[in-house]
Amino acid sequence: MPIDQPLAGQVALVTGAGRGFGRAIAERLTAAGAAVALVARSQGQLDEVAAAIAAGGGRALAIAADVAVRAEVELAVRQTVDRLGPVDLLVNNAGLGGPYGPIGAVDVEAWWRAQSVHVRGPLLFMSAVIPAMAARRAGRIVNVASLGAFQVTPNMSAYGVGKAAQVRLTEHVAAERRDEGIVAFAIEPGTVFTDLAESTIADPDAQRWAPGAVAFLQELKAAGADPGPGLARCADFVAALASGRYDELTGRYLDAEDDLDELLAEARAGAPPRGPRRIEH
Secondary structure, three states, X not given: OOOOOOOOOOEEEEEOOOOHHHHHHHHHHHHOOOEEEEEEOOHHHHHHHHHHHHHOOOEXXXXXXXXXXXXXXXXXXXXXXXXXXXXXXXXXXXXXXXXXXXXXXXXXXXXHHHHHHHHHHHHHHHHHHHHHHHHHOOEEEEEEOOHHHHOOOOOOHHHHHHHHHHHHHHHHHHHHHHHHOEEEEEEXXXXXXXXXXXXXXXXXXXXXXXXXXXXXXXXXXXXXXXHHHHHHHHHHHHHHHHOOOOHHHOOOEEEOXXXXXXHHHHHHOOOOOOOOOOOOO
């Protein structure tokens, strides 16, 4: 295995891989030597990412699928296994920002659709890959969650509830599958101005019901901060978790700003896990 490609021979599947964090993670994993299945609903975006990866000497497979539709998820996994091989790493990154509004006013169907992406999607993909991982007694899962899992932000229950469920789902998988060599992490990717942030700013319901969040994102946009470093930091973080060096931290909620070596040393010394950091908008 080349030293500069520690993931050579591995296969990863990344959802929401057409843009933002998902794209950055997929590109970083291929740079580390992994073959990556790119999954999202937009075939055009996926083809663009796959072409960029191929131009850089990597290997990627673009698969258009809705993460909330079981048949499409199972087909995506079968296509990945057939074309690339068994999945060693699953990154559940697909997500939604809205809908926005107080319970009792927010559209129930739109709210439930958000849960289908945040919770049903990861559950479907994990259910599809875990049996083979268990048979090989090896596998890693990274669920891209958020600090929103631990904060009650009025009028943003669809996002907060979905992310909280992702964290607890991760804890269950880690506890249930630890003895079979499967590890799972929930992560906070960091605050970066992405296309999702742009769509939030433009959303009339977000403007009405979550003006604080919109103002925060507008400040980020006005500052002109380059999203590149933040995306790269998150992608490097996922690649580090994929390496296997930090498997002892399985079941934890981790922040892309965390020092993993420090956390590992604390865990080995018997220190309890740290709580999530807090941010104020």
